[in-house]
Structures are given as structure tokens and as C-alpha cells.
Amino acid sequence: MLITLESVDKIYNSGAINEVAALREIDLTVAEGEMVCLQGPSGSGKTTLLSVIGCIFSPTSGRATIGGRRISRLPDHFLTRYRRELIGFIFQNYNMLGHLSVLENITLPLLPLGISPGRREKMADALLDKLAIGHRKHFIADQLSGGELQRAAIARALINNPPIIVADEPTAHLDGKLALEIIDLLAEQKADGRTLILSSHDPAVSGHPRVDRVVALRDGRISSQVSAG
């Protein structure tokens, strides 16, 4: 299994009066090349679960293994390294730097790797063409439409060629047709052997033919797992 979570808990502000148990006793496995959709109401723990899988933070307790590496209780330095090597993260609100061009935004993950500007642009060009926004390469991110921003965000998530794509509500700000296009684009990554874990309220996402499994969350617990097809 590419991703294995065993009895994972995530508690915010542990021991404080405002303690929140965001995840409780999560057991989840995701195979390589699988596309998993997390569903659940707001506050059910979808984003927290994606953040644990995305190596953004460690679980409070339990055992989490991503790509064969145990990430539970890892120092920040190693989490960052694993995130860089294993994970492409797509945000609900795109999280592009508005003052940078699309090209600069997309190549940000490559800067600490010491990749030369020429090679960075070449890598970005290939992705931008594939995602059909090559003509917006030199546009400032603030000038892009929602659909273009999400395509750019996908390009940024893919630039390191990570085996796992984590997408948090990737279609939340897009209309039906655009949302479908984005899900199609994400689903295409399966063909390259990538594993996708995404969260969405949108039934069109969970009902997408390429989605292998829908995992429902409620109050920080997995309430059901349904394999598609």
C-alpha cells in the first residue's frame, strides 16, 4: 500500500480548553494509482486528513506511512522533505502568489532543488501545454480566471513529478462545466500511475467514473467507504 493510516488521531490544542479532536481512530489504506474521494460535511475532518496524508503535519497519535516512510512524529525538516518528494498539493483557494507570473508560481517547488532557470521553464512548459494554459505563462497570477488558476495550481502540484496528488476541494470555486474539466484533468493523472486523494462536496466529483473509492467522514471518523463501479 502507498498510504497506510492506522488508528490515527489528530487533536488540535491538546490539553487546552479549546481542544478539538479533528480525527479519531482513522484506519485507511490507499493503493498506488488509486483515486480516492473524501466526502463529508464541513468540520468532518477532510482537510485535516488530507494534511496528514500530505505531510503538512504529523498525527497526534497512531501510525501513518506514506510511500513506505513512516511520517508519524517526524520533525518538520523530514516532513518538508517527504512533502517535496512525494506530494503535490492542490488547494481549495488555489494559494497562488498573486504578484508572481504563472511560470514563477509553478516553478516555486523547484527553486530549493537547485534546478536551473532554463530547465525549470522547460519542465513548466511541458505541463502548461498539457493543461492548456501555455498562453498564460507570463501572466501575473492575479490576472487569471478561477479555472486558469486551478489549472496553474495543478501544474504546480505536478512539477516535482510526485507520486501522490492531494487536492482539497479543487472544484469548490468553479462552475459545473469547469469543475468537470478540472476533475477530468486530475483523473488523467491516474494514467501516469499517480495516486489521487481529493476531498469534495460535489457529487459530480465523487460520481466521476475514474474515482475508485469514496470515503465518507463524520465528526473526524470514517463513517463509510464505498468502492465505485
Add this chain to the structure above:
Amino acid sequence: MNTPFFGRLLNILDYALSSLRRNLGKNCTVFILFTLVIFLFASFQLMTGGLTELAQKVLVTAPDITVQQMSAGRQVAIAADAKEKLTGIFGVSKVKERIWGYYFDESNGANYTVIGISLPAGDDAGGSWLGLEEGRLPRPDERGKVVVSRDIRDKLGLGSRRHFSLFRPDLSLASFETVGTFSGTLDILTADVILMSLDDARDLFAIVPGFVTDLLVDAGNPLEVETIAGKINDLLSGVRVITRNRILKTYTVVFGWRSGLGGICLLTALVAFAIFAWDRASGLSREEVREVGILRVLGWQTNDIILLRFFESAVIALLAFFTGYLLAWIHVAGFDGTFLRPILLGWSVLRPSFTFVPQFAFSDMLLIFSISVFPYLCATAVPAWRAAVVRADSVI
């Protein structure tokens, strides 16, 4: 150079430069203030160095030893017959009398230095050794003839006239005629000087006949100056013996003291600037926190962010340092240190108008670098670390 390590450094430096360009307004303020501090520091240092260098040059013409009589800790006139005793000391080649005093010109609010000497005859009478701009020295047999600086001519409003008068202590007038003008190249020493014969100076200051203010001693061998100075001390009671080296040291101390005083003020300015830099660097805006959060999610390590902030600070600091130093050099070499001149040379109403020749010393440059750039980088280090530890989940 093309390894990932250097590639990483270059990429982060490139990102830092573009970040500085994006925040031009904010960074310009820091840059301008920092440049100003460096400019003032470097100007002080270059001018002090230039003055000390100049003092060394002009003191070449000064006597090896100056002897003055002291009474109750103050200088008084010395009996001219002491000259005979000094001439008898082994190693002394020449002893001259001098009357040195100050004349306050009330109408102009200026203080003149009056120097009366035994005027030379023969080859030295032309005054070429003194670098006169025009005219000559008074002859030994002439009375009431003087050499003044161009500044004094202007102060006295002489124009093309040659005659002027000064008051004796009893308020009677002593008349003088200018026969020569000092060269501007020695202005640091001669800007306020009226040179005349010993008798004229004695008459002007009403000094008792047979007395002078100083005796000037030349040693045949420069290596024996200190020994001769010691012998003079033993021979004459209650005298102050000043060697040329001691005068040079005094100049250095005076310039150094003035420069040091300015330096203390500037140090305060530097501390204020460091606090300002800290404040600017530590006050992370929401947008900056978001940017760091995004970079962290995208795989930037804490040390990548610290490096980014370090490059931003270092670029500003180095640019400000070299700009400030260059401006200081232009200020001193090209504009004679106009802004700081009154602080360093403010001992006289008639300020010398000599040209500064700044002296470059790598050690001095390093000193300014270490008391300005390093503190700035330290002041921004902690805010940089605080920015770097912004958690990746801050953007989730």
C-alpha cells in the same frame, strides 16, 4: 558551480532579488537610511585620516622641539637668554625665538594667530620654503611688514590695499603692511596666521623686551630629538618641551576626538536604524505570512526561508554600504567634506579652505563594515527566523 548546492543558492538569491524589486517602496526607505549612516561614518573616517595625513605633511616644516615656560600650569613668556643655554646642548643645531599669540578682531568676530619670528636673511628671505602664493617675507631690518592668508585679507576687507591696523593692549593702533600672501595649499596651518617680525609681535602684544613665547630647537640628528628634549627638561626649570612627534600625536588625538564624538552620535543613529530595521523586518504582514506558508507547503525548508531573508538583508546592506562609502569618498574628495567640515575643523572663525585628500585603508573600510553591516544582519536575523518558522498549515 552547477551543483544543486550552488544552484539552490542562486535560485534563492534570484527569488530574493525579485522579492526586493516587488517591495521597492519598503526596501528603499531602509536602503536610503542605511546609506546615509554609512555615508556619515565613512566621511568622518576619511576626513580624519586625511587630516592626520595632512598634519604629518605640514609638520615636516615644524621645528623638532618647541620650548615654553610654564607658571602655575599656564604658559608665560620665556626669557630669550635661555637660547644661549640651549645652543650649548650637544646635538642642537639651531635655536630660534618665536612669539605666538592670538588676536581677536572684534569688528569681524575673527580670531587671528599672530606669529613673530626672527626673519630669515639670505636665500630663505624670499619665503619660497613657506610656499607663499605671492610677495615675499618681511626682511629682518623691516618693521610693520606682514604676510597673511587670503582669508585674512578678505576678512580685513583689504581688497587691493596693503595697509591695516591692529590694536595693542593699551588700545593704541599698530599699523602693518602686507608684503606677501600664504599659499592655499597650507591653509590648514596658515588660514588664520599673520606672520611678522619678532619685534613687531612683541610690540603688538606688549611683551617685555628680552622675552618670547617659545624657543624653537632643531636637532642635527632626528634620532636624538627625544634625548635633547630630555636634556632641555633637565637644564631649564618649569619649561614644557614639545617635540614634533608630540604635536602630531596631539593633532591625531584632536581629530580623533572630534571624529570619535561624531562617531558616538552616529553609533546612536546606527542603533536607532537597527531598531528600525528590526521593526520593519519583524512586522510580517498577512501577505508575507501567506507567502512563507505557501513556500513551506511547496517544500521549502526553514533554512531556505532564512537564506531568502538573509539574501534580502545582505543585498540591501551591501548595496547601502558600497553606495554610502562611494558617496562619502565623493563628498570628501570632490566636495572637501562640506557637510562635516564644521565639526572637524570648527576651532576657528577663519576655517581653513584646504583640500582633503581621503586616505583609503582597507582596515578602516573593514571597521565600518563590521560596525554597520554585521549589526544590520544580526538585527534582521531573528525576524528572518521568525518568518521562516511559519507553519505550512497556516495556508490550509
